[in-house]
Amino acid sequence: MTAEPLPAAARPWRSVLYVPGDKPRAIEKARALGADAVILDLEDAVAPEHKAGAREQARAALAQPWPVPVLLRLNAPGTPWHGDDLALAAHPALAGVVLPKVEAPPTLAGPKPLWAMIETPLGVLGAPAIAAAPGVAGLIAGANDLAHALRTRPHAGREPLLHALSAVVLATRAYGKVPLDAVYNDVRDPEGLARECAQGRALGFAGKTVIHPGQIEAANAAYGVSEAETERARALLAAWNEARAAGQSVATFQGALVEQMHVDEAQETLALWAAQQG
Numbered sequence: 642m643t644a645e646p647l648p649a650a651a652r653p654w655r656s657v658l659y660v661p662g663d664k665p666r667a668i669e670k671a672r673a674l675g676a677d678a679v680i681l682d683l684e685d686a687v688a689p690e691h692k693a694g695a696r697e698q699a700r701a702a703l704a705q706p707w708p709v710p711v712l713l714r715l716n717a718p719g720t721p722w723h724g725d726d727l728a729l730a731a732h733p734a735l736a737g738v739v740l741p742k743v744e745a746p747p748t749l750a751g752p753k754p755l756w757a758m759i760e761t762p763l764g765v766l767g768a769p770a771i772a773a774a775p776g777v778a779g780l781i782a783g784a785n786d787l788a789h790a791l792r793t794r795p796h797a798g799r800e801p802l803l804h805a806l807s808a809v810v811l812a813t814r815a816y817g818k819v820p821l822d823a824v825y826n827d828v829r830d831p832e833g834l835a836r837e838c839a840q841g842r843a844l845g846f847a848g849k850t851v852i853h854p855g856q857i858e859a860a861n862a863a864y865g866v867s868e869a870e871t872e873r874a875r876a877l878l879a880a881w882n883e884a885r886a887a888g889q890s891v892a893t894f895q896g897a898l899v900e901q902m903h904v905d906e907a908q909e910t911l912a913l914w915a916a917q918q919g
C-alpha cells in the first residue's frame with residue numbers, strides 16, 4: 642500500500658535512503674529495507690548518459706506501491722535535465738520533491754512538499770528564508786558539495802562543517818520543518834557511521850540520509866525512540882500530572898526540575914514512538 646500523507650513533521654525520518662535512479666535492482670530492494678523514506682535520485686548518483694533512462698526507471702518504480710514515502714531528487718534548474726525531471730515531479734505517487742543546491746526560497750509551484758538541499762555557502766546563508774518558504778517540508782544537508790565549496794579538509798568529527806550543519810538545524814527548527822543530516826560516504830565503516838549518527842542527533846537533526854542498505858539500522862537506532870526513552874517520558878508525565886493536581890506550578894522528576902517544555906518534549910517522544918510503530 643502506498644503510504645498515506647502524514648504531515649512531514651509528524652512522521653519519523655530516522656533513515657532516508659538515496660537510491661540511484663539508474664539502478665533498478667537497488668530500487669526494487671529499497672521497498673523493503675526498513676528505511677523511513679526513500680529518495681529516488683536523478684542527480685549526482687546518475688551519470689549524464691543515464692539521466693533519461695533513470696527518469697524512466699523512476700517512473701516505472703512509482704507505478705508500483707511503496708510502503709514508505711518516496712521523494713524524487715531532481716537535477717537543478719539550469720541543467721539540461723531539469724525540465725523533464727519537473728514533469729515527473731508531479732507524479733501522484735511521490736510524497737515530495739528534493740531540490741539540490743538551493744540558495745533562495747524555491748519558486749517551484751505545486752502540491753508536493755519540497756525538501757531543499759543546503760550544500761553551498763549561499764545555501765547556508767539563505768537557510769532561514771528557504772526553511773520559512775511555504776511548501777518547504779524540510780532541509781537536507783549536503784556535506785559532500787558543501788565540503789568541496791568551502792575547501793574544507795576531511796575531518797572525522799566534521800568540525801569544519803559544524804557551523805553549517807548547525808545553521809541548517811537552526812533554520813529548520815525555527816520554522817517547524819524537518820532537518821535531515823548529510824550522508825556518510827564510507828559504507829564499510831559502521832563505527833564512524835554510528836559516531837556521526839549520534840553527533841547528528843545531538844546537533845538536533847531528525848534523521849540521516851544514507852546511501853547503502855547497511856547504513857539504515859544505525860540511523861534508525863540513533864534517531865529512533867527507545868523503550869527506555871518512552872518509559873522515562875511516561876514517568877515524567879506522571880510526576881508532572883501529580884504535581885499539577887497538587888496545585889504546584891512545576892515538578893521534579895528524578896531530582897531534576899520539570900517545566901512545561903519538558904512535558905512537551907515527553908509528549909513528542911511518545912508521539913514519535915507511536916509513529917515509529919507504523
Ligand SMILES: CC(C)(COP(=O)(O)OP(=O)(O)OC[C@H]1O[C@@H](n2cnc3c(N)ncnc32)[C@H](O)[C@@H]1OP(=O)(O)O)[C@@H](O)C(=O)NCCC(=O)NCCSC(=O)C[C@H](O)C(=O)O
Binds near residue numbers: 659671682760787
Ligand atoms: C555506495 C554504492 C556505490 C556501493 O555499491 P556496491 O559496492 O555495489 O554495494 P554492495 O555491493 O554492498 O550492495 C549490496 C546490495 O545492496 C544493494 N544496494 C546498494 N546500495 C543501495 C541503495 N542505495 N539502495 C538500495 N539497495 C542498494 C545492491 O544492489 C546490492 O544488492 P544485491 O545485488 O541484491 O546484492 C551504492 O550503495 C550506491 O550507489 N549508493 C547510493 C549512492 C547515491 O545515491 N549517491 C547520491 C546521493 S548522496 C549525495 O549526493 C550527497 C549530497 O548531495 C552531498 O553533496 O553530500
Ligand SMILES: [Mg+2]
Binds near residue numbers: 760786
Ligand atoms: Mg550534493
